[in-house]
Amino acid sequence: MGALLTGLFASGAINAVFGKDATGNPVATGAVGGNWHQVVNQAVGMGIGWALAIVGTLALLFLVDKTMGLKVSAADEAVGLDLSQHGEEAYDLNS
Numbered sequence: 001m002g003a004l005l006t007g008l009f010a011s012g013a014i015n016a017v018f019g020k021d022a023t024g025n026p027v028a029t030g031a032v033g034g035n036w037h038q039v040v041n042q043a044v045g046m047g048i049g050w051a052l053a054i055v056g057t058l059a060l061l062f063l064v065d066k067t068m069g070l071k072v073s074a075a076d077e078a079v080g081l082d083l084s085q086h087g088e089e090a091y092d093l094n095s
Contacts (some may be wrong), residue, residue: 001043003043003045003046004039004042004043005048006030006042007030007031007038007039007041007042007043008030008031008032008039008041009030009031009032010029010031010033010035011026011029011030011032011033012026012027012028012029012033013026023092031066072084072085
């Protein structure tokens with residue numbers, strides 16, 4: 001949301017790097033100033049960030065699945081992960 005709102009509210013008065021037009025007024029940088037292209041730029045940047053996060057997550061899940069597995073065995077699940085993985089019981093339900 002913040003990335004999109006940056007494109008919406010960007011202002012040349014705040015960031016002088018965008019310069020001024022021929023009349024000396026700050027150039028429109030955000031949608032509020034009339035430049036909707038910046039919102040598109042921000043949305044593209046968000047899409048690239050999401051794509052990198054998704055691809056990176058899937059790659060890591062694939063590596064973990066091939067090395068140690070993502071799931072415990074059915075027997076370990078039946079016994080309970082506290083006993084099968086840690087060797088102790090987390091909750092004493094019999095007392």
